[in-house]
Amino acid sequence: MNGGIRFFRTIQVKLIIIYVLLILIAMQLIGVYFISTMKTSLTSTFTNNMNEQANLLSDIAAQTLSNEPDKLGSPGDQTREEYLGLLVRNLFSLNEAEIQVMDANGKVLATSSQSHQSYIGKKNTSLAVSRALQGVRDIEEEIIDEDGVRKKVIVKPVYYSDKIVGAVYLTASMKEMYRTVDRINRIFMSGMLFALGLTGVLGILLAHTITNPIKALTRQAAGVAEGRFDQQVPVLGDDEIGRLSEVFNNMTMRLRDALSANEEEKEKLASILANMSDGVVAADERGYVIISNRRALEMLRREDCEGVRLSELFNMENTLPALPSGSDQPAALYHVHSDGGEDELLRVTLTPIHRREHGISGTIAVLQDITEQERLEQSRREFVANVSHELRTPLTTIKSYAEALDEGALDERELGLRFVGVIRNETERMIRLVTDLLHLSRLDSNQAPLRRQQTNMPEMLEEVADRFSFQMRKKAIRVSVRVEDGITTVWLDRDQIDQVLDNLVSNAIKYTLDGGRIEIAAWRVHARAGGVDDQGRMQARAAGEAGDQGRMQARAAGEAGDQGRMQARAASEAGDQGRQEPAAIAISVKDTGIGIPKRDLGRIFDRFYRVDKARSRSMGGTGLGLSIAREIVKAHGGTISLDSELNEGTTVTFVLPLLTGGEPA
Numbered sequence: 001m002n003g004g005i006r007f008f009r010t011i012q013v014k015l016i017i018i019y020v021l022l023i024l025i026a027m028q029l030i031g032v033y034f035i036s037t038m039k040t041s042l043t044s045t046f047t048n049n050m051n052e053q054a055n056l057l058s059d060i061a062a063q064t065l066s067n068e069p070d071k072l073g074s075p076g077d078q079t080r081e082e083y084l085g086l087l088v089r090n091l092f093s094l095n096e097a098e099i100q101v102m103d104a105n106g107k108v109l110a111t112s113s114q115s116h117q118s119y120i121g122k123k124n125t126s127l128a129v130s131r132a133l134q135g136v137r138d139i140e141e142e143i144i145d146e147d148g149v150r151k152k153v154i155v156k157p158v159y160y161s162d163k164i165v166g167a168v169y170l171t172a173s174m175k176e177m178y179r180t181v182d183r184i185n186r187i188f189m190s191g192m193l194f195a196l197g198l199t200g201v202l203g204i205l206l207a208h209t210i211t212n213p214i215k216a217l218t219r220q221a222a223g224v225a226e227g228r229f230d231q232q233v234p235v236l237g238d239d240e241i242g243r244l245s246e247v248f249n250n251m252t253m254r255l256r257d258a259l260s261a262n263e264e265e266k267e268k269l270a271s272i273l274a275n276m277s278d279g280v281v282a283a284d285e286r287g288y289v290i291i292s293n294r295r296a297l298e299m300l301r302r303e304d305c306e307g308v309r310l311s312e313l314f315n316m317e318n319t320l321p322a323l324p325s326g327s328d329q330p331a332a333l334y335h336v337h338s339d340g341g342e343d344e345l346l347r348v349t350l351t352p353i354h355r356r357e358h359g360i361s362g363t364i365a366v367l368q369d370i371t372e373q374e375r376l377e378q379s380r381r382e383f384v385a386n387v388s389h390e391l392r393t394p395l396t397t398i399k400s401y402a403e404a405l406d407e408g409a410l411d412e413r414e415l416g417l418r419f420v421g422v423i424r425n426e427t428e429r430m431i432r433l434v435t436d437l438l439h440l441s442r443l444d445s446n447q448a449p450l451r452r453q454q455t456n457m458p459e460m461l462e463e464v465a466d467r468f469s470f471q472m473r474k475k476a477i478r479v480s481v482r483v484e485d486g487i488t489t490v491w492l493d494r495d496q497i498d499q500v501l502d503n504l505v506s507n508a509i510k511y512t513l514d515g516g517r518i519e520i521a522a523w524r525v526h527a528r529a530g531g532v533d534d535q536g537r538m539q540a541r542a543a544g545e546a547g548d549q550g551r552m553q554a555r556a557a558g559e560a561g562d563q564g565r566m567q568a569r570a571a572s573e574a575g576d577q578g579r580q581e582p583a584a585i586a587i588s589v590k591d592t593g594i595g596i597p598k599r600d601l602g603r604i605f606d607r608f609y610r611v612d613k614a615r616s617r618s619m620g621g622t623g624l625g626l627s628i629a630r631e632i633v634k635a636h637g638g639t640i641s642l643d644s645e646l647n648e649g650t651t652v653t654f655v656l657p658l659l660t661g662g663e664p665a
Contacts, residue, residue: 015210019203020196027192038184042177047140047152050170053099054156058168060087061101062158065109065166081120084110097172100124101158104165106133124169128155132167142174150174213241217248229256267353268362279346279367282353283310285360299346299367301336310363314348334367344371394430394502398423400470422467450493450635452659457490457585458483461520464501468509475514484523490585491659496632503625504589504652511650512593519591525584525655584638588653596644604642605630629654 099112132155139155158166279296355361640654
């Protein structure tokens with residue numbers, strides 16, 4: 001069936017169909033015009049003949065109907081009715097026609113039909129006769145009698161001295177005329193069918209002469225696509241198809257030559273272009289460098305390396321000899337020593353170049369700078385070794401409540417149960433915290449799932465202050481919690497935000513002198529083009545901070561995942577300038593501590609960064625808390641910033657998008 005469908009979609013069949021349809025349409029138009037004209041002509045001739053008979057009979061019958069017998073040819077020999085009857089039967093005769101002559105009253109005086117002789121003496125009551133007796137001329141109409149025969153009726157008044165003295169009624173069958181029209185139609189249809197058959201045969205021959213060269217071109221094109229360039233399309237004429245065949249043959253030869261000349265260079269250039277973002281060095285089959293890009297020279301710190309053996313360039317005497325055998329070689333590390341600076345570490349990947357029918361014709365060396373990657377790996381190893389810093393806060397809280405229970409709170413059942421509940425919650429949170437800290441890299445790649453839940457904001461902040469109440473009482477630090485009116489519940493990951501707040505409050509307690517003050521606040525932030533307030537300016541300044549950690553965060557922000565889609569949605573909504581509803585919640589921890597020097601603000605969120613390393617170690621800090629806080633806030637689609645004045649205090653503010661039912665408000 002598919003073969004039949006494809007056959008009817010071929011150009012050959014389309015040409016035949018178009019050719020036959022054109023002839024058919026032309027003949028139909030000619031036939032309609034011819035038959036219509038012929039029918040009109042026959043009808044006109046038939047009607048004119050009847051009108052001539054009726055006019056002649058009207059003139060002859062005028063004297064007879066004038067009631068002046070003396071004007072008859074032989075008065076007394078025959079009556080008026082006999083004379084008129086003889087006249088209509090013998091002088092006026094039409095094929096299958098009837099002629100009636102009536103007086104001025106419509107009474108039939110004579111009829112040419114033998115079967116209607118009984119009509120004589122009776123009045124003809126037809127409407128046409130009545131109109132003729134009233135003076136209406138040229139009355140013509142077509143009727144169909146009881147036998148289904150179409151007839152033509154003509155009625156004319158008879159005038160004598162401008163007076164109507166009677167009427168002439170003629171009716172004739174049009175059956176013979178329509179038979180003539182039908183015969184002509186059949187003759188025309190037979191001729192048209194014969195012409196269409198002849199046209200179809202000629203169309204097949206014509207389409208064959210056009211489609212055969214096209215089929216040959218198609219076969220040759222398929223051969224070229226499969227790599228066969230040794231065949232030629234036959235040129236059968238000097239027409240458009242013949243010239244197309246010549247051009248196609250010329251194109252095949254040019255394509256064969258071009259592919260043969262460029263095949264060797266294609267693989268070399270493709271390898272170089274595919275690795276232009278890294279350093280690329282290409283060597284010939286003897287191992288001498290023939291080409292290198294600018295990035296490779298920068299990495300190797302050389303001005304030129306052409307003509308140098310690849311083994312000498314990378315000090316790989318034992319690795320390169322295995323390449324000609326086609327063995328897969330692992331990547332090798334190559335150190336570039338820097339005068340007065342940090343050494344760079346390069347990964348060199350060697351790939352042999354295979355040439356068709358000639359084996360291995362060279363080597364491609366791809367250089368990648370992995371210095372930064374190794375530095376990050378080292379940072380992660382340090383991170384795993386220092387996770388104990390993040391366990392200190394919940395352990396301190398548990399210890400404080402345990403001591404309170406030991407000192408007598410256990411005797412008060414209600415207070416004791418509350419303290420036990422806090423210890424249980426802190427223990428569970430510490431277990432989850434250990435798991436999250438061991439997988440901090442998941443935060444970098446946005447793969448740590450958020451467990452959002454509806455959280456009471458005032459209650460959460462009060463609990464944070466309550467957890468650190470013991471430490472703050474020891475240092476006589478006053479704490480205040482301020483929540484803007486209207487802020488009740490928000491959707492967030494309670495455990496992770498608790499971890500952020502614990503880090504910030506813990507740092508505030510560490511670096512605030514005895515008798516100081518800590519303020520925890522939360523308020524609405526509106527998404528507007530010009531920023532929000534002082535906190536908005538601090539966020540803008542924090543967003544512009546640069547450094548190694550900033551590059552790592554930018555890379556993490558570009559990675560995909562469910563959390564990344566949430567951040568993109570929150571950022572899109574924050575850019576809606578016309579929106580007046582609250583778009584985010586800002587939470588800040590402000591202290592009156594020793595502050596941070598301006599020169600250190602740009603790197604304060606870098607991992608393991610310490611303003612004063614000796615002091616941080618003595619207080620148990622590792623420089624990791626703010627980095628973890630920043631990653632958690634980013635995972636929520638928010639931003640975090642820090643503003644500090646030396647010896648005056650520090651304010652850390654993070655902004656979270658406002659969510660309703662787990663979706664942005």
